[in-house]
Amino acid sequence: REPFRTYDEIAATLLASWPWGEMGSVNDFVQRFGSHWSEHEVEAAVWKLAGDAASMGRLVVDLSGVELSLSTPLVLLDPNVPPILPDPLPSSLEEDVRLDLHLHPHNTEDDVSFELQGIIPGPTFDAFELKEEERARFYRNLHAATEVLSGKKVRQVAKAYEMAPATLSRLVQRVKVLGQIACVPHGAYHREPALRPEFQELLRKLYTSRQRPSLMAVYEDARLKRLAEALSASEGKLVQGPTYRQVQYFLKGIAHEAKVAEARSGLKHPPPERISPQSYVLSIPSPALICQVDEHTLDLLVVSSDGTVITRRVHGAVLVCVKTAAILGAVLSLDSLNEEDYMRLLKQSLEPKDRLTVLYECEHPWPCFGKPAVIFHDRGKIFTSERATQVVVDRLKITTEQAPPFAPSAKGTVEALFTWTTRKFEHRLAGTTKATPKDRAAYDSVREALKAGITFDVLEKLFIQSIVDGYMQEWNDLRRQTPIALWEHAVRAIGLPRYLGSQDDLKLLLMKAVNRKNSATGRYAIRQGELSFLGRSYTSPGLLDRLRGREIDIYYDRRDISVIYLFLEGELVGEAYCKEFLHRRVSIWEATVERHTDTALKKEATARSLSNRQKIQEEANAGKRVHLLETKRLEKQRQLDLQRHEIHPSHVQVTLQALKEQQIPSSLPISKSSGLLPPAVPEDDPPGTAVVHLRVRKLRREDD
Incomplete structure (x- = not known):
């Protein structure tokens, strides 16, 4: 166990209250000191003390026979007492019956009990798979062979079980070689197939190929025909290929073999064989191990x-x-x-x-x-x-x-x-x-x-x-x-x-690290007090100027790229903040999608603005005649605005006039006197003044 910040203080307290030779469990110390420190820290300190003591031979607990838990009594040995040393290793790897008996006593007991109880060698056969008549014959053969192997005479046993002495004698010899399977009627019967070894080898090769062909595909394979022709040519007589029934019986006979079953399973790495009767999952001693x-x-x-x-x-x-x-x-x-x-x-x-x-x-x-x-x-x-x-x-x-x-x-x-x-x-x-x-x-x-x-x-x-x-x-x-x-x-x-x-150290340690080497000019990352990272500008007043030309590590969390952490030679020197995302948390995926969306909207807005500006430019370059017609159109529009008294009611006209008077002082420009003529003052004509009517001219073409 690695030491932690409060370990020395907790260890001193534990040793002061844990005399040498006295028993104490982890639960006891957690209950006593868990209120002063956290329970996790006290538990970790006790286990570290026990581990250090065990490494020095001063833990009085048989670790080979006791499973450690929070309630296991732990005893520390006095430092003045000699340590407990483990058993010495053997000087050689030669087989020693006494050493084997010492290391594996249960196996020896099983062997002795097997020699006393199991007279017939080999595995036990489950007779429930047989039919009733075959099961009765199996038990008769088994009991008869057992009695003969126990020391009884063959003739006496054969007479008791109504068997021929020669038959029982052959059965006993087969039981000694094959075990209980020899007592099964036709259970150990084996006959060499009539199929030639050359065809057997080729059929096995075809059947265990990676394509896993079917029975018919193996039978119809052209390589069987070529092999029969080659054998006929070499022996000088006609050699027939295997029939479908021969192929079927042979493949059915080898299907249970381990290598054939592994090849036909289709797995690149078939599961390993079970080497223990216990479950691996249930044999794990502690959680999170x-x-x-x-x-x-x-x-x-x-x-x-x-x-x-x-x-x-x-x-x-x-x-x-x-x-x-x-x-x-x-x-x-x-x-x-x-x-x-x-x-x-x-x-x-x-x-x-x-x-x-x-x-x-x-x-x-x-x-x-x-x-x-x-x-x-x-x-x-x-x-x-x-x-x-x-x-x-x-x-x-x-x-x-x-x-x-x-x-x-x-x-x-x-x-x-x-x-x-x-x-x-x-x-x-x-x-x-x-x-x-x-x-x-x-x-x-x-x-x-x-x-x-x-x-x-x-x-x-x-x-x-x-x-x-x-x-x-x-x-x-x-x-x-x-x-x-x-x-x-x-x-x-x-x-x-x-x-x-x-x-905090864990947060920074597990963040994503990006190594960026800045040149002496600060061309890549740091320029004018700003750091460019992931296409965005980050700032940290007073810090970035000191990092110009240095090699830094950038740590950041993709769930929030508004803040990045800057490390120099493995030490945290400060943070940099993105000015675009100071008001919210933005992940790197959201920022990427927003950038793509904004790019598309910006492209569309730019195209629309360009179209409008091109239209304005075309209108500005239309010519003098077009501009004169536009001026008259605007003048006519202003004259129509003066006809409001014919359109709106009187109270609306009063309101419009009041609004107009309120806007006039702020909208009229202040005229300055040029000093050449006095300002014009309107005067009313005296009564009796003759009215002079001006002559109306006719409209001519050149007036346009």
């Missing part, structure tokens, strides 16, 4: 908030405990999974999930979290990359094991989970694309997805609810209990290791 992780594709259409279909498939990953089948973490992504998603999955598995259950309105708690000891994965790039190895193995001290290729049965627990989610979750949601077009049939996935409007946030909520309230509460046939009940019982009885480091 061995976990399986794998990625999965959800056949679903997801839309954005404005109704745009973002993707046709959603990618997910799950980390599941093999012992209890409980899920420690689950993440979704709209894009192909990468290292950041795997790091996010590990982070979720290491920390409590109370906030998630409240956020996603789950009906049941999700108490499954802890630090796995072994993570079993396939050959996926996100699991075998250099960064994943650095974080999981080097920093978190978690052992990783890789499954053999093309062997999904090796990860049976997580594969069974994906089968459950496919059948009982994703294929029952609106907008599912099913697995194949045949399964989808006439179902319109796009229309139903737009109608349902399931966004990525909603899908993530439904996925977590299906895990917490569905899968974790469902009965598991292999383990004969629900996963949540198995997990809670195992944690109460045995306990499990927790991550005791800083949560």
